[in-house]
Amino acid sequence: MPEFTLEEVIERVARGESLERADLRELDLAKANLDNANLRRADLEGANLEEATLRRANLASVSLRDAFLVRANLEGANLRGADLESANLEGANLRGADLSRANLEGANLEGADLTGARLPSAQLIDAKLGVATLENAVFTNADLRNAYLGGANLTAVDFQNAILESANFEEALLTGANLRDAVLRRAALPGADLSGAKLERAVLEGADLSQVSLLEADCRHATFHGARLKGAKFSRTHLYGSDFSIEVADGAEVDEVDFSVAGDGSQLIPASALAAFLNGKTDGGTASPQAAAVAVAPIPTNRRYFGHGDVLRDASLEFDADSIVEVDGRFLKCNITLGQGAQLIIGREGLLDGCQVHGSGILVIHGRFTSEAAPGIDGARRIIVGATGCLRATVKQPAGHTHFAFEPGCVLRLKTETA
């Protein structure tokens, strides 16, 4: 038996009294006005809340397991840590609701409006979100394994670090979505629109990407192995560091694609040169796209390569804006000036010892950079240290700061100084 009747609940809410920890199991609260109610930790398991209004209600840690919330209005409600397992929220209004760490396993959210809702670390395994509106919603670190999101509006949704294994996104709108580090293994995305989506380091192994649009999507370091790409559209897609290859691209419609380190479109490879580019990538036993870019980029006007065994000592070197310099040899006590946007890539075998680097360039370190000069690096716009990289130096940042990126596994003994 529930602790209160429908009338008592409505009366208490109208008087602004708390229903915290109240036992309201199986209670029929259909169409009830519970706006701003404090139902924190209440037990509403199996309750009927069809078309009830719970705007800005405090439902933190509430139990709504198997509750019926069809077309309920939960706009701005606090549902942090709520248990909504197998709840029916079809057509519900959850705009701006906070569902952080909520359990929505097996819940039905079809046609629900979750615009701007927050669901970080929420559990949505087997949840149904077909044709739901999820624009700007936050699902960081959420678990959506086997969830159905077909036809959903996922524009600018934040799925960073989310687990989306075997989820279904058929015909979903994912333009501008953040899928960085998301796991989409065996996910189904046929016909989905991923234009402008951020897929850096996303795992797309075995995913069905047929007919997807990846126009200007950022797929740097993404893995496509075993993915189905028939009819997938790659146009100005950023692919640096990904495992994109001729075999992987089989059946895809590829226009020009970008292999620049920074994903800024500075290494666009036209479709006509792609096969040569990708074949070049595997020549010489290197799987490094930036190495391939150096080796077979179509307009190699500003590239330099210093191979294994090359040694430069006490040299002064200046590299033009936008040039690409790859070092697999050794530079000792050299003074290096990088023009705007010039890339200095230290390969795995490369070593820069006792050098000083100046200028607004980009450093990519897979090998070693060691300098006791202060600063050893002055004014670099971007410094990326890969998993095999080692950086021991003082870095003086330009106004606006250096963009640092460090991969796990790198070794750093670093001092950063501001301008």
Place this chain on the structure above:
Amino acid sequence: MAEKLTIVEEGSELTGTLKSTCGVTVSGKVSGELHAPALVVATTGAVHGTVKVEKLHSQGELSGRIDADTIELSGRINDQTTITARSLEVKSSSGEQPTALFGNCVIEVGVDPNEPALPTAPPAKEGKGKKGQPTPEPTGE
């Protein structure tokens, strides 16, 4: 269901020592010492002082002496901060803003603690010796 967490909510400030056997999430402000197996600093969060955790994921503001096994960083790292870790990850930024803003900091990741430190100040060069502040040393509490 969700694991147990100690949460310092937005709008809350804690000064002193916080020791926890469960994970800590900071959306507010902590000043002092913090010891926990895991620490998450949200975008609205700030932790100033001495931090010793196994796992740190920060999107907020950090300063002081940060010691962790693995760190994932974004947000702001203020001046006078020392970060020591076995593994550090800062993701590549795609926009105009850096993923993480580093002030005058010392970062030691995966290095032998017995290895000699980097020089603490710029080498004396004529005409430049008095221009800037010497590189700040990491400070204890």
